[in-house]
Amino acid sequence: MAASRTGSGNARMILYLFLCVFAAATSDEQVPLVAWASDGFVLSPVNAPSSGHTVSVDELESFLSRALSTSPHNLLLFLQDKLSVDDFTMYGGVFGNKQDSVFQNLEASLRSSSSLWLPCVSSSAAAGVSTLLQNQIDAAPLYMNPDTLAQLRLNASVAALLVFRLPYSSGADMMSTKEVLSGNDEVMGQVLSIMKTQSVPYTAVFTALGPSRVIEESPAVHSVWSRSLLQSRREEPAVPNPPLEFKEKGSVCILLWAETVVVSQFRSGKWERHDLTSKTFGRGVTPDLSGSSCNESHSRLVLNYEDVLDYRSFKLIFVMNRRHYKVSARHWFTMDRVHLEYDGKTATFNGSRHIYAPAEYSYRCESVSSSYYPQLSPHSDKDNANEWHISFEDFQVQGFNIAGTGFSYASDCASFFTPGIWMGLVTSLLMVLVLTYGLHMIMQLRTMDRFDDPKGPAISVPQTE
Structure with a gap:
């Protein structure tokens, strides 16, 4: 019976990942978000979004507000530079092969605790998750590493937001990416072990600032006679620094x-x-x-x-x-x-x-x-x-x-009359002046009131000295 539930959960996870990847081809960039609570605590139940739906900023704030209403207010935010659902399918154990998974500590925490899984969150919402969590507990974020956390003595009754930045490798060598993700998972394991040693309950969130793989939209129909130009891949926009x-x-x-x-x-x-x-x-x-x-x-x-x-x-x-x-x-x-x-x-x-x-x-x-x-x-x-x-x-x-x-x-600070507007106004004024002068000259034209008759005497024009 337990094996059946596990297989059903894996199948549901695979379906969510597939629909999220399919939605990424026709919508904005998305990243996954995972939240879980420490042992003995349960996240408030949240109605998961429909499969393939991209969670916006307002929706993410609502989900976090409801999920964290009954969980500990010592928040751990593991913020990776880049992350995609493809990283879980390629390097994780969502297909059942947990021995080769690089997310050993993450998956162990999710199996033993209450969790919230949002596979498709807009990158703009994920980039601002630190601010959303800060608003939940009204505490400024503290950026640190496991060594600093080991020297810090936390108070379970005082809300704190601890942020751990994690790198990501997207080089041509796929093993380098796997090694970096494995190292990030070890960092998460160290942090969770320190929190458990200090007997401080926590709520953890794992997400990223942007996607690691961007699926570009392609036309649905290609003509066999069409030709296309080779072009470099579009660079991902840099996330601006907060004020x-x-x-x-x-x-x-x-x-x-x-x-x-x-x-x-x-x-x-x-x-x-x-x-x-x-x-x-x-x-x-x-x-x-x-x-x-x-x-x-x-x-x-x-x-x-x-x-x-x-x-x-x-x-x-x-x-x-x-x-x-x-x-x-x-x-x-x-x-x-x-x-x-x-x-x-x-x-x-x-x-x-x-x-x-x-x-x-x-x-x-x-x-x-x-x-x-x-x-x-x-x-x-x-x-x-x-x-x-x-x-x-x-x-x-x-x-x-x-x-x-x-x-x-x-x-x-930009004035209404920019240099471009001034150039347009001056050019238009010159053209109006030329047109006005031309119309004036045309209106001054007069036809001759006398014509030379070849059968009659010639018109004589007296010369004056």
């Missing part, structure tokens, strides 16, 4: 994001450049925000760095203020100052003339710089601002009225 958050009293009050952050200093006759992007943004990156503050009328975001252009202490400070303007009868926020503090010296830039937005909006600009088309101008000739350049690419900031964990509607 930088500063919290005051448990709620987010300042958000900052940029694709690149670069500071440059002119010394020894040349500009020396330093990229701060990797130290500011990225999953697992926790910049030092000591000195930051926020209230209803004033926000101050302080980014503390070390070893920037050979300076031991380096700070990038954003000062924003919220004011009421009677002319527009609404509140606006402006970025009044951007300070660079380095080893006791200061360089100050003024941004209030260009960086502003309604108080309930965020400000966004494709490029914010102190050099080309400067939005940041030196505040005074007496400080060291002329020696520095600051550059932000795809810059977005919000210092007031933040609802949730994301940016509000963005007020873009």
Whole structure:
């Protein structure tokens, strides 16, 4: 009887995987998600989605909310770079051959505990699962590894979200992928063993940021006479880094994001450049925000760095203020100052003339710089601002009225009359002027009122000197 149930479960799993792969050919990219609870705890029952259905962000939030309502609030998130249902069918034991499976620890945990299996989750929903879990327990995620966890003493009564990043190999050597997945499974086994040793109940989730294999949509009918061009495979879009958050009293009050952050200093006759992007943004990156503050009328975001252009202490400070303007009868926020503090010296830039937005909006600009088309101008000739350049690419900031964990509607810095629009207007105006001049010349044409008669005397035209 037990063997029958096992065979039925494997058949159902195979059917789900097949339908998910079939759905991937005609829909967005999907990744699987697995959740389970520690021994002695049961996940709340959830009505599984129909076979082949892709779980959206809202649906995933609903599933997790219901499943985690009765499970422990010490959450373990195993977040792999890439994962597909094909990895389970190729390297796992879904077909019954459990001895060759690389997911030994994962499958053992699923067999011995209550679990939730979602084979088709949209990649956008899976990429934001950390935020969804954070909202469930209202605790910031902690990125760590098994060695760090072994030194940490968890409290079963205090909710915690522990995130473990796992790599993925997609090289030509299939054994390398198998070895990486086997190593990831060993990491999960170590983490679960540590949690069991400390007698801390947990709820674990295993998913990925994106799919490891993308099945491209192909036309249903191919003509034997058709010809196609060889082309390289489409690269998967990179998952953007989350914005930088500063919290005051448990709620987010300042958000900052940029694709690149670069500071440059002119010394020894040349500009020396330093990229701060990797130290500011990225999953697992926790910049030092000591000195930051926020209230209803004033926000101050302080980014503390070390070893920037050979300076031991380096700070990038954003000062924003919220004011009421009677002319527009609404509140606006402006970025009044951007300070660079380095080893006791200061360089100050003024941004209030260009960086502003309604108080309930965020400000966004494709490029914010102190050099080309400067939005940041030196505040005074007496400080060291002329020696520095600051550059932000795809810059977005919000210092007031933040609802949730994301940016509000963005007020873009791009003006309505862009260079392309101006070129079109000027060209159209020139064409209208040429057309008007041509019509004017045509309307001035007059026919002759006298004609030369060959049988009569010739028309004489008197000559005047």
